[in-house]
Amino acid sequence: MDEIKTAGTTNNEAVDDVIVIGAGVSGLVTAFRLAEKGCRVRVLEAAPRAGGVIASGRIDGMLWESGPNSGMDTTPLINDLLDALGIREQRADARKIADRRFIVRGGQLIPLPMSGPAFFSTPLFSTGTKLGLLREPFIARSSPEIDESVAAFVRRRLGTEFLDYAIQPFVSGIFAGDPEQLSVQAAFPKLFALEQRYGGMIRGMIFGARERKRQREKSKNNAKSFSFNNGMQTLTDTLAHSIVAANGIIETGIRITSIANNVEGRWEVRGGEGKIYRAHSVVLSTPADAAATLLASLKAPWADDAAQALRDIPYAPLSIVISGWRREAVTHPLDGFGFLVPSRENAHILGALFSSSMFEHRADEKHAVLTTMIGGMLQPELPKRDDNALQEMVERDLTSLVGIREKPLWTKISRHQRAIPQYTFGHLKRVHRVDAVRSHAPGLFFCANWRGGISLGDCIKNGHLTADEVGAFVTSHRTP
Numbered sequence: 001m002d003e004i005k006t007a008g009t010t011n012n013e014a015v016d017d018v019i020v021i022g023a024g025v026s027g028l029v030t031a032f033r034l035a036e037k038g039c040r041v042r043v044l045e046a047a048p049r050a051g052g053v054i055a056s057g058r059i060d061g062m063l064w065e066s067g068p069n070s071g072m073d074t075t076p077l078i079n080d081l082l083d084a085l086g087i088r089e090q091r092a093d094a095r096k097i098a099d100r101r102f103i104v105r106g107g108q109l110i111p112l113p114m115s116g117p118a119f120f121s122t123p124l125f126s127t128g129t130k131l132g133l134l135r136e137p138f139i140a141r142s143s144p145e146i147d148e149s150v151a152a153f154v155r156r157r158l159g160t161e162f163l164d165y166a167i168q169p170f171v172s173g174i175f176a177g178d179p180e181q182l183s184v185q186a187a188f189p190k191l192f193a194l195e196q197r198y199g200g201m202i203r204g205m206i207f208g209a210r211e212r213k214r215q216r217e218k219s220k221n222n223a224k225s226f227s228f229n230n231g232m233q234t235l236t237d238t239l240a241h242s243i244v245a246a247n248g249i250i251e252t253g254i255r256i257t258s259i260a261n262n263v264e265g266r267w268e269v270r271g272g273e274g275k276i277y278r279a280h281s282v283v284l285s286t287p288a289d290a291a292a293t294l295l296a297s298l299k300a301p302w303a304d305d306a307a308q309a310l311r312d313i314p315y316a317p318l319s320i321v322i323s324g325w326r327r328e329a330v331t332h333p334l335d336g337f338g339f340l341v342p343s344r345e346n347a348h349i350l351g352a353l354f355s356s357s358m359f360e361h362r363a364d365e366k367h368a369v370l371t372t373m374i375g376g377m378l379q380p381e382l383p384k385r386d387d388n389a390l391q392e393m394v395e396r397d398l399t400s401l402v403g404i405r406e407k408p409l410w411t412k413i414s415r416h417q418r419a420i421p422q423y424t425f426g427h428l429k430r431v432h433r434v435d436a437v438r439s440h441a442p443g444l445f446f447c448a449n450w451r452g453g454i455s456l457g458d459c460i461k462n463g464h465l466t467a468d469e470v471g472a473f474v475t476s477h478r479t480p
Contacts (some may be wrong), residue, residue: 014278015278015279015280016040016277016280018039018040018281018282019042019044019279019282020034020044021043021044021269021282021286021294022043022044022448023043023044023045023047023052023250024053024448025236026463027043028051028240029081029459029460030283030447030463030470031043031248031467032081032242033464034467034471034474035242035247039470040248041243041248042248043240043243043248043250044251044254045253045254046256046290048252048253049252050252051237052236053067053068053419054236056233057231057233059412060409061363061367062356063231063361063362064369065227065232065322067232067320067414068232070225070358071226071232071457072225072455072457073223073224074455074457075457075460075461077457077460077461077464078226081460082235085235086238087228087238090229091226092226093224093225094224094227094337094358095357095358095359098336098337098359099336099337100112100335100336101339103342104341109402110122110123110124111336112124124165124166125161125165126161129159129162132158132159133202137200139156140199141195141196142156147185149179150179150180150182150183151163151168151179151180152184153191153195157195157200164342165342168343169341169342169350169351170340171187172340172350173350174455175376175377175454176376176420177316177376177422178378181377181425182424183427185428186423186428223457254271254272255272256269256270257270257271257272258270258297259282260298261444265442266279267280267281267443267444280473281477282443282444282445283470284448285448286448288315289311289418291307291310291434291448292306295307295437300440302437306436309431313424313427314421314424315417316419316420317417318416319382319385319415319416320371320415321371321374321413322355322369322371322372323370323408323409323410323411323412324367324369324409324411325370326367326368326406327366327368328366328405329404329405330402330404331402331403334357336354337353337354338351338355339351341401347401348394349372349373349394349397350373351372351373352372352401353371354368356370367409387413390413395407395408420454421450431450434446434451443473445466445469446466447462
């Protein structure tokens with residue numbers, strides 16, 4: 001896959017309209033949209049390449065993804081972006097078979113029911129849990145003042161078994177998180193809003209569908225998965241190339257050490273080797289701990305409080321083991337998206353994606369690619385194990401669950417010590433403390449997945465919104 005390493009030049013005397021610090025999806029979308037608006041944009045990235053955790057490649061013709069394998073088509077802004085980038089025709093929609101997802105119970109892969117009749121016939125839940133669902137519309141809503149955990153919310157409305165064998169693995173699959181610690185209001189705001197507005201989940205799903213239709217948005221339950229013919233890196237590479245083509249600048253391998261607002265109302269961004277960049281506005285599109293370090297460099301009480309709020313955002317550790325197999329070596333038909341493992345099943349892995357089944361052109365009919373996740377907030381020590389230990393854990397659990405009969409043809413391991421921000425109790429208050437900085441530091445903006453959602457669709461949507469806000473600021477402050 002192509003990599004953007006350095007584009008443009010550095011001029012210590014130049015004043016940009018906007019400096020975006022961080023070249024993950026959020027930062028790249030923000031920068032691209034600003035470049036479209038005619039802003040002079042510079043993107044600074046500490047890593048040697050743009051794209052953040054998204055990276056794709058092929059081994060022996062089999063496609064691997066070391067970050068997200070796909071996105072969910074939840075907002076029309078996604079296709080709007082692909083059209084603007086000229087890559088709509090490279091989009092690959094998931095096969096119909098990928099609608100089928102499995103949950104492990106009793107060591108067996110059981111399809112997650114996706115309809116009313118399937119729910120009442122599935123062995124995944126007991127008769128009591130199924131009948132209990134009929135009570136859900138009559139359960140009172142919680143007080144909006146209570147910061148309730150996802151686990152407490154689900155137990156109250158759906159029961160413990162539904163939590164254990166549906167929601168807990170679902171939360172592990174999205175956040176690699178612990179539902180006992182995640183705030184439902186912060187982590188799943190639409191779910192919280194359904195209860196508050198309509199009095200329950202079932203009522204909300206029925207009546208909320210009308211509102212989503214008016215807004216041209218889809219629920220994550222109904223949205224289709226998508227990727228690209230050559231992997232997710234197509235998106236980030238094209239964003240980076242397009243920013244440069246619009247006279248933007250991307251510099252990689254630049255570690256920023258401090259930011260400051262000078263007496264002229266302009267921002268100064270300092271990097272290693274004495275580099276100084278100047279702009280009317282700065283967007284911090286970095287993980288929370290990196291943003292905290294830069295805020296602390298402002299050396300003001302209000303900045304210190306915001307920095308501490310950012311440091312208090314925990315991140316889940318995750319290791320991803322991607323493996324290529326002879327198709328004959330896997331006895332399971334791999335007829336779905338993949339499977340998730342509830343913590344009650346006492347496995348080492350969180351789950352696995354049937355990557356080559358999800359999309360066309362990821363492997364030929366004689367091969368299969370599996371992507372297995374290890375770690376998360378419930379097993380934070382496992383991702384630290386050495387490569388051999390990780391491979392042994394994966395092969396042991398895959399042998400038991402999908403019938404692996406021989407060693408993989410190849411294995412690639414991707415480690416993320418701080419993989420996914422956790423929207424735990426008090427998260428919305430922490431974000432509010434960070435937002436309070438804006439009243440003291442005009443021109444400073446934030447766009448990263450520690451706020452506003454962690455999914456690809458959320459990052460694209462938030463990038464669009466941030467670019468609109470930053471663009472309006474720059475227009476009102478730009479010197480003619």
